[in-house]
Amino acid sequence: EPEVTQTPSHQVTQMGQEVILRCVPISNHLYFYWYRQILGQKVEFLVSFYNNEISEKSEIFDDQFSVERPDGSNFTLKIRSTKLEDSAMYFCASGQIGNQPQHFGDGTRLSIL
């Protein structure tokens, strides 16, 4: 069964550094998402992406965050200048239609030191 793959599984970065989290969505999916889960808390929506542009973003997704689909297969989340509070598990998800179940990747655990 096709899967959403995320790399790396764990990223450790110094505060203030830029980090790029990578995702390969399922190939025939059209909707792409990033979610964040701070340790022990619920999963929070960050951003959705459709037709090469952001469809919706949450208030968490400020100017430090950006997303890109650089080559038609990868979907990336960039955090420009990381803060301690960015430490979390980041999940990528993709779906064929907006209201269909989203397939989640296994997540990237981001630790900011």
Add this chain to the structure above:
Amino acid sequence: AQKVTQAQTEISVVEKEDVTLDCVYETRDTTYYLFWYKQPPSGELVFLIRRNSFDEQNEISGRYSWNFQKSTSSFNFTITASQVVDSAVYFCALIGEQDNAGKSTFGDGTTLTVKP
């Protein structure tokens, strides 16, 4: 605004007991979609079920069953004859019809511990 409430923060049962996880939702949309996900200790999110708002038929899949009641805005999840491997955090989630982008609103999750 949409909201999903999972009032049970933690539940602990002994193996073979039945357990029900509660989910109550709020939405102004007349059409919406409800989901349950399982998050085992390894951290990934595993899709369990999707239910449309216009389909109130209950569903059973092996030891899992779901009870959807629009009148009480609830979508409860029951595990029959629980097993240790059922230990995980379970999330209920909602996507509203107006949300063409498909943003999922998650509940806070219920941590289920099944003891041998």
